[in-house]
Amino acid sequence: MRSRAQFKAHPIHPALIPVPFAFLTGALLFDALAWLRGGESLGMTGGYLTVAGLVAGLLAAIPGVIDYVYTVPPRSSGKARATRHAIANVLALALFAVAFALRGDRWEPRLANVALEALGAGVLAYAGYLGGTLVTRNLISVDHRYAQAGKWQEAHFTARGSEPLIVGHVDDLKENQMKLLHVNGRRVVLARTADGYRAFDDHCTHRGGSLAGGVMICGTVQCLWHGSQFDVKTGDVSCGPAKKRIAVYELEKRKDGQLALVVPGE
Numbered sequence: 001m002r003s004r005a006q007f008k009a010h011p012i013h014p015a016l017i018p019v020p021f022a023f024l025t026g027a028l029l030f031d032a033l034a035w036l037r038g039g040e041s042l043g044m045t046g047g048y049l050t051v052a053g054l055v056a057g058l059l060a061a062i063p064g065v066i067d068y069v070y071t072v073p074p075r076s077s078g079k080a081r082a083t084r085h086a087i088a089n090v091l092a093l094a095l096f097a098v099a100f101a102l103r104g105d106r107w108e109p110r111l112a113n114v115a116l117e118a119l120g121a122g123v124l125a126y127a128g129y130l131g132g133t134l135v136t137r138n139l140i141s142v143d144h145r146y147a148q149a150g151k152w153q154e155a156h157f158t159a160r161g162s163e164p165l166i167v168g169h170v171d172d173l174k175e176n177q178m179k180l181l182h183v184n185g186r187r188v189v190l191a192r193t194a195d196g197y198r199a200f201d202d203h204c205t206h207r208g209g210s211l212a213g214g215v216m217i218c219g220t221v222q223c224l225w226h227g228s229q230f231d232v233k234t235g236d237v238s239c240g241p242a243k244k245r246i247a248v249y250e251l252e253k254r255k256d257g258q259l260a261l262v263v264p265g266e
Helices: 012-016 018-037 040-071 077-101 111-136
Strands: 154-157 165-169 178-183 186-193 196-201 215-217 220-222 229-231 237-239 251-253 258-261
Touching: 018 040, 018 077, 018 111, 040 077, 077 111, 154 165, 165 178, 186 258, 196 251
Parallel strands: 154 178
Antiparallel strands: 165 258, 178 186, 186 196, 215 220, 220 229, 229 237, 251 258
């Protein structure tokens, strides 16, 4: 598991993305010229660019899958957008792969090859638009830590029954810092405020953005997607566009400084 699985910038992913775009777009251009003007050399160049683009696309998909599984908040508008982005990318690669397979042992493309590649390029452009929106609107793969936010912390726990679960220690966090807990598959934020520790859902009730990746100050947490703010003590909405409060959970402070979470029910 990555130490900052949700909000650490991933330079490899953005660096890989332009490569399949360039190769596959180039393949379409060379094949279109080969079909219009004729010439085996142009078609051969388009064929090699297709192979290179497919390989680069598969490589770029690896960090994309990692982000989809670990980075994009579940049950959110970002997850739905990421799903469409993934489907569009797979479809685009499939169209280019089919177009290449239809060549057979001929380098000179036919109209069917060019048409499939043109359709694939259109789908790829749509996927790129969705990917850009995931970065700029949903802040996927963008490191946006605020002052004194501290190092990202994330931990997984399995609770049995309803007994309080030890999830941390009073020295784990400084004031206004947060930690993401996975408790039986539920995402819960452990946060330290000026008057003690609080626990609440890691799910903005507006569009499902992660609150652990937001900003907290003076007992208020803000989702960075659209600016909704919540009181971490009561869960009430302090500022919209969210209209529904977030769930808050009971914490017990033990004599040895350990923090026990009263495990939320299903």
